[in-house]
Amino acid sequence: xxxxxxxxxxxxxxxxxxxxxxxxxxxxxxxxxxxxxxxxxxxxxxxxxxxxxxxxxxxxxxxxxxxxxxxxxxxxxxxxxxxxxxxxxxxxxxxxxxxxxxxxxxxxxxxxxxxxxxxxxxxxxxxxxxxxxxxxxxxxxxxxxxxxxxxxxxxxxxxxxxxxxxxxxxxxxxxxxxxxxxxxxxxxxxxxxxxxxxxxxxxxxxxxxxxxxxxxxxxxxxxxxxxxxxxxxxxxxxxxxxxxxxxxxxxxxxxxxxxxxxxxxxxxxxxxxxxxxxxxxxxxxxxxxxxxxxxxxxxxxxxxxxxxxxxxxxxxxxxxxxxxxxxxxxxxxxxxxxxxxxxxxxxxxxxxxxxxxxxxxxxxxxxxxxxxxxxxxxxxxxxxxxxxxxxxxxxxxxxxxxxxxxxxxxxxxxxxxxxxxxxxxxxxxxxxxxxxxxxxxxxxxxxxxxxxxxxxxxxxxxxxxxxxxxxxxxxxxxxxxxxxxxxxxxxxxxxxxxxxxxxxxxxxxxxxxxxxxxxxxxxxxxxxxxxxxxxxxxxxxxxxxxxxxxxxxxxxxxxxxxxxxxxxxxxxxxxxxxxxxxxxxxxxxxxxxxxxxxxxxxxxxxxxxxxxxxxxxxxxxxxxxxxxxxxxxxxxxxxxxxxxxxxxxxxxxxxxxxxxxxxxxxxxxxxxxxxxxxxxxxxxxx
Numbered sequence: 001x002x003x004x005x006x007x008x009x010x011x012x013x014x015x016x017x018x019x020x021x022x023x024x025x026x027x028x029x030x031x032x033x034x035x036x037x038x039x040x041x042x043x044x045x046x047x048x049x050x051x052x053x054x055x056x057x058x059x060x061x062x063x064x065x066x067x068x069x070x071x072x073x074x075x076x077x078x079x080x081x082x083x084x085x086x087x088x089x090x091x092x093x094x095x096x097x098x099x100x101x102x103x104x105x106x107x108x109x110x111x112x113x114x115x116x117x118x119x120x121x122x123x124x125x126x127x128x129x130x131x132x133x134x135x136x137x138x139x140x141x142x143x144x145x146x147x148x149x150x151x152x153x154x155x156x157x158x159x160x161x162x163x164x165x166x167x168x169x170x171x172x173x174x175x176x177x178x179x180x181x182x183x184x185x186x187x188x189x190x191x192x193x194x195x196x197x198x199x200x201x202x203x204x205x206x207x208x209x210x211x212x213x214x215x216x217x218x219x220x221x222x223x224x225x226x227x228x229x230x231x232x233x234x235x236x237x238x239x240x241x242x243x244x245x246x247x248x249x250x251x252x253x254x255x256x257x258x259x260x261x262x263x264x265x266x267x268x269x270x271x272x273x274x275x276x277x278x279x280x281x282x283x284x285x286x287x288x289x290x291x292x293x294x295x296x297x298x299x300x301x302x303x304x305x306x307x308x309x310x311x312x313x314x315x316x317x318x319x320x321x322x323x324x325x326x327x328x329x330x331x332x333x334x335x336x337x338x339x340x341x342x343x344x345x346x347x348x349x350x351x352x353x354x355x356x357x358x359x360x361x362x363x364x365x366x367x368x369x370x371x372x373x374x375x376x377x378x379x380x381x382x383x384x385x386x387x388x389x390x391x392x393x394x395x396x397x398x399x400x401x402x403x404x405x406x407x408x409x410x411x412x413x414x415x416x417x418x419x420x421x422x423x424x425x426x427x428x429x430x431x432x433x434x435x436x437x438x439x440x441x442x443x444x445x446x447x448x449x450x451x452x453x454x455x456x457x458x459x460x461x462x463x464x465x466x467x468x469x470x471x472x473x474x475x476x477x478x479x480x481x482x483x484x485x486x487x488x489x490x491x492x493x494x495x496x497x498x499x500x501x502x503x504x505x506x507x508x509x510x511x512x513x514x515x516x517x518x519x520x521x522x523x524x525x526x527x528x529x530x531x532x533x534x535x536x537x538x539x540x541x542x543x544x545x546x547x548x549x550x551x552x553x554x555x556x557x558x559x560x561x562x563x564x565x566x567x568x569x570x571x572x573x574x575x576x577x578x579x580x581x582x583x584x585x586x587x588x589x590x591x592x593x594x595x596x597x598x599x600x601x602x603x604x605x606x607x608x609x610x611x612x613x614x615x616x617x618x619x620x621x622x623x624x625x626x627x628x629x630x631x632x633x634x635x636x637x638x639x640x641x642x643x644x645x646x647x648x649x650x651x652x653x654x655x656x657x658x659x660x661x662x663x664x665x666x667x668x669x670x671x672x673x674x675x676x677x678x679x680x681x682x683x684x685x686x
Contacts, residue, residue: 025323025324025326025327025330026151026154026155026158026323026326027158028326028327028330029158029159029326029329029330029336029400030158030159030405032330032333032336032337032402033337033402033454033455034337034338034401034402034403034453034454035334035337035338035402036338036451038451039451039452040451041422041425041426041446041449041451042426043338043403043451044338044339044340044401044403044426044451045297045335045338045339046295046296046297046298046299046335046338046339046340047297047298047299047339047340047342047422047423047426048295048299048300048301048325048329048339048340048341048342049180049298049299049300049301049341049342049344049419050300050301050303050322050325050341050342050343050344051177051180051248051300051302051344051345051346052303052308052309052318052343052344052345052346053173053246053248053308053309053310053311053345053346053349054112054115054173054308054309054310054311054345054346054347054348054349054351055309055311055315055345055348055349055351055395055396056348056349056351056352056353056393056394056395057069057163057165057348057353057355057393057394057395057396058070058097058143058351058352058353058354058394059142059143059144059348059351059352059353060143060144060149060152060315060396061152061153061156061161061163061396062097062143062354062489062491063143063145063146063489063490063491063492064146064153064156064161064491064492065491065492065493065494065495065496065679065685066409066491066494066495066496066498066678066679066680066683067161067163067409067491067496067679068163068164068355068411068575068576068680068683069163069491069683070085070097070354070488070489070490070491070684071490071491071683071684071685072354072355072576072683072684073576073652073668073680073682073683073684074572074576074578074652074668074682075354076129076354076355076356076533076535076572077535077537077570078128078129078130079128079130079540080130081537084129084130084354084356085097085354085488087130087132087133087140087141087352088130088133089133089134089138090133090134094486095133095138095140095141095482095486096141096482096486096487096488096489097141097142097143097352097486097488097489098141098142098143098480098482098483098486098489099142099143099144099145099148099489100142100478100480100481102478102480105144105148106144106148106149106150106314106315106316106319107314107315107316107317108314108478109312109313109314109475109476109477109478110139110142110311110312110477110478110480111137111139111311111312111477111478111479111480112310112311112312112349112350112477113136113137113139113140113311113349113350113351114135114136114137114350115171115172115347115348115349115350116171116172116197117170117171117172117196117197117384117385117387118384118385119135119136119350120135120170120171120350120392120393121170121385121387122134122135123135123136123140123350124170124359124387126362126366126387126543127356127359127366127533127542127543127545128543129356132352135350136350136351136352137350138480138481138482139350139479139480140350140351140352141352141482142351142480142482143351143489144315146492148315149315149316149319151316151319151322151323152315152319152396152398155322155343155398155400156398156407157407158405158407159398159399159400159401159404159405159406159407159408160398160399160400160404160405160406160407160408160409160410160448160449160499161396161397161398161399161408161409161410162397162398162399162409162410162411162412162414162445162448163394163409163410163411164355164394164410164411164412164413164414164574164575165344165394165395165396165397165414165415165418166357166358166390166391166392166393166394166395166413166414166415167345167346167347167348167390167391167392167393167394167395167415167416168180168185168389168390168391168392168415168416168417168438169185169196169347169389169390169392170357170387170388170389170390170392170393171196171197171347171392172197172198172347173198173247173248173346173347174195174197174198174199174200174247174250174253175194175195175196175197176346176347176392176416177248177250177346177416178195178203178250179390179415179416179417180250180346180416180417180419180420181207181208181209181250181251181300182205182206182207182208182431182433183208183417183420183431183432183433183434184375184417184433184434184435185389186203186205187375187376187378187389187433187435188375190204190205191203191204191205192204192205193205194378194389196378196383196384197384198247200247200253201253202253202254202255202258203253203254203255204254204255204256205254205433206433207251207254207256207257208420208423208429208431209221209251209266209269209270209298210256210266211429211430211431212298212423212427212429213265213266213269215427215428215429217297217298217427217429218296218297218298219269219296219297219298219299220269220272220289220296220298220299220300221249221251221269221270221271221272221299221300221301221302222272222283222285222286222299222300222301222302223249223271223272223301223302223303224303224304246302246303246304246305246308246310248302248303248308248346249270249300249302251270252270252271257270269296272285283324283325283327283328286299286301286325286328286329287327287328287331290328290329290331290332290335290336291331291332293332293334293335295329295335295339297427298423298427301325303318303321307320307321309345310349311349311351312477322343325341326341326400329341336402337402338402339401339402340399340400340401340403340404340422340449341399341400341401342397342398342399342400342419342422342445343396343397343398343400344395344396344397344398344416344419345395345396345397346395346416347392347393347395348392348393348394348395352393353393353394353395355393355394356533356543356572357390357391357392357393357394358391358413358441358530358531358533358545358547359376359388359390359391359531359545360373360376360377360388360437360545360547361373361377361544361545361546362377362386362387362388365541366544366545367534367544367545367546367547367556368546368547368554368555368556369437369440369546369547369548369554370440370529370547370548370549370552370553370554371436371437371439371440371529371547371549372435372436372437373435373437373547375435375436375437376388376389376390376435376437376438377389390415391413391415391442392415397414399445399448399449401449402453403449403450403451403453404448404449404450405453406497407496407497408448408496408497408498408499408676409496409497409498409499409679410447410448410498410499410501411498411499411501411574411575411576412443412447412448412499412501412502412503412528412574412575413441413442413443413530413531413574414442414443414445415438415442417431417434417438417442418442418443418444418445419445420434421434421439421442421443421444421445422444422445422446424444425444425446437547440529440547440549440550441529441530441531441547443502443528447499447500447501447502448499450499450676490684490685490686491683491684491685492685493685493686494685495648495678495679495681496678496679497676497677497678497679498676498677498678498679499676500672500673500674500675500676500677501528501574501575501672502525502527502528502550502672503524503525503528503530503573503574503575503577503672504524504525504526504527504528504595504596504598504672505522505523505524505525505530505532505573505574505577505596505669506523506525506593506594506595506596507520507521507522507523507532507571507573507579508520508521508593509521509569509579509581509583509591509665510591511567511583511586511587511588511589511591511610512557513586513587513588514586516559516560516561516565516585516586517557517558517559517560518557518558518560518567518569518581518583519555519556519557519558520534520546520555520556520557520558520569520571520581521553521554521555522546522548522553522554522555522571523548523552523553524548524549524550524573524574525550525551525596526550526551527550527551528550529547529548529549529550529552530547530548530573530574531545531546531547531573531574532545532546532547532548532571532572532573533545533571533572533573534546534569534570534571534572535569535570535572536558536563536568536569536570537568537569537570537582538563538564538566538568539558539562539563541562544556560585560586565584565585565586566582566583566584566585566662567581567582567583567585568580568581568582568583569581569582570666573669575669575670576650576668576669576670576680577668577669577670578652578666578667578668578669579665579666579667579668580664580665580666581664581665582662582663582664582665583662583663584660584662584663585662587611587660588610588611588612589609589610589611589615589657589660589663590607590608590609590610590611590615590617590632590657590663591607591608591609591610591665592605592606592607592617592655592665592667593605593606593608594606594653594667596669596671596672597641597671598671598672598673598674599673600641600673601644601645601649601671601673602641602642602643602644602645602649602671603641603642603644603651603653603667603671604639604640604641604642605619605639605640605641605642605653606637606638606639607630607632607637607638607639607640607655608632608636608637608638609632609633609634609635609636609637610635611634612634613634614631614632614633614634615631615632615657615658616629616630616631616657616658616659617629617630617631617632617655617656617657617658618630618655618656618657618658619640619642619653619654619655620653620654620655620656621642621647621651621652621653622652622653622654622682623644623647623650623651623652623681623682624644624646624647625642625643625646628640644671647681648670648677648678648679648680648681649670649671649672649673649677650669650670650671650680650681650682651667651668651669651670651671652666652667652668652682653666653667653668654666655667668682
């Protein structure tokens with residue numbers, strides 16, 4: 001390593017002293033109580049966004065207690081009939097998630113994987129989600145644990161982690177960052193879009209900081225600019241990994257910023273930083289603004305390459321960087337007491353995540369939506385194949401704020417446009433680029449907060465003294481080798497508190513015996529929209545995708561002649577919601593409908609029988625109680641309420657019929673009551 005780089009690394013990292021101080025930064029942040037007068041989002045005076053690089057949710061947090069990770073009790077089933085964990089090579093060899101057996105995994109320079117449009121859509125496979133290893137290599141299934149990245153886990157345990165936050169696009173860094181900064185990637189073809197890769201050609205559509213500027217909302221980008229800005233004003237990939245922005249300040253790929261001169265807000269505010277060549281401290285400007293009480297209302301922090309957590313740099317270099325950002329932001333407790341910090345990742349690199357992301361249908365044969373989806377489906381061209389823009393795979397999102405302490409999980413569906421929508425809610429500055437479909441299914445991140453909170457508690461934290469690298473050199477990529485025989489990893493034992501959500505979903509089924517069809521009707525409830533994925537166990541023409549905006553329903557029918565006269569459809573929705581409908585062909589018989597009782601927290605069932613004889617049904621909740629037998633006479637309707645008080649308002653109910661093996665209804669999910677809860681007790685931990 002050149003001497004300049006070595007000195008710069010030591011200066012930035014602060015050697016042992018800085019690494020042992022990492023946990024102190026979390027404790028200090030968590031111990032500062034919020035300040036507010038309204039008990040609403042209007043109390044937030046500063047929004048700060050730090051977007052890191054290229055990690056998936058399962059890759060970082062799949063083994064964390066209480067999140068929808070490796071112990072998910074309701075994973076999607078692949079066309080092979082096995083769960084989504086059982087990915088295979090092109091030669092049909094299984095590769096399950098594995099933790100690489102190497103010392104100091106959090107300090108390894110792990111192999112970078114394919115994460116372009118073509119490779120990600122190959123893994124996605126039109127929603128089948130079964131081509132991860134052929135598209136990405138076996139390294140895609142590698143993951144880290146608490147012992148590898150204890151600082152990241154400490155942040156999640158002290159604040160709030162979102163386990164349904166997705167990147168915006170099934171592709172690489174730049175277009176995902178355009179979603180963060182502009183709400184789309186030029187999907188409508190104006191201003192040089194759509195951009196599906198890292199071309200960085202220069203674009204002319206309006207960015208959200210420009211809208212903030214016009215509305216009079218103060219904003220700034222903090223970065224270590226070093227000497228990476230040449231005389232022509234070009235910002236590319238900086239060769240010196242310990243300074244510059246790694247090209248991650250994507251505002252500088254827009255013409256209005258490229259052409260701006262000193263004195264123009266688009267120049268001055270988008271290029272704020274330290275002069276690395278002169279040896280100024282990395283966070284000097286941010287710290288100075290915080291201490292002076294001049295931190296803008298909206299800020300973005302952009303890390304130098306070595307600290308971005310890009311896979312071919314160690315995750316724990318990024319941990320040090322995040323801790324330094326926290327130190328700066330908490331250097332004035334009055335400022336931090338009114339601040340919301342979002343720490344997220346632009347995309348998943350090529351690392352596997354097991355939750356199939358919400359996506360719009362390619363056409364009526366693949367599903368339906370109550371809102372337009374044309375802005376979210378790319379028709380294809382000579383360079384890129386057709387497919388949905390997104391959502392992409394899940395990525396980590398940590399919400400760090402005096403209003404988000406307590407180690408909560410928030411399971412509302414989000415993507416990068418949710419960050420803009422949080423700003424919309426706070427400042428009233430709208431972003432018209434965000435599509436109706438994304439607004440229908442993605443939240444605005446307010447559910448990750450409790451703005452009425454007044455207390456703060458310093459958490460117990462792990463030691464971080466082992467973060468000091470063994471040397472300060474750039475190493476060759478480490479390529480993990482999966483075990484010869486894999487096994488499904490487990491999650492940590494224990495529950496996590498959960499934030500209340502707006503969902504009250506239901507899916508109703510009904511058989512039309514004369515037409516030989518089976519109909520499903522989808523709803524997310526009155527106050528939130530959602531996307532539903534439908535998988536057919538005995539069909540090859542799926543999966544299908546359905547979007548129901550808040551307060552509306554969408555319905556579709558399946559011809560049972562294509563499934564040997566036996567319906568077997570499974571529906572996946574938000575926060576572990578599941579419905580399975582297995583029905584014997586053209587046979588009339590019973591049906592089960594379920595509604596969440598948001599007042600009592602219980603599940604209300606309605607059992608009807610259109611058959612010619614009485615039906616004896618057995619109702620079993622895997623989470624509590626003894627099986628219940630109910631006889632429903634011909635033409636009758638029977639109601640039952642399942643008390644979920646003993647299982648945290650979660651349920652996983654099976655309804656079977658005596659004498660008819662092909663009748664199965666499975667209903668699973670969580671009944672929201674508007675109050676915090678606890679994580680899914682069905683998460684497998686042993």
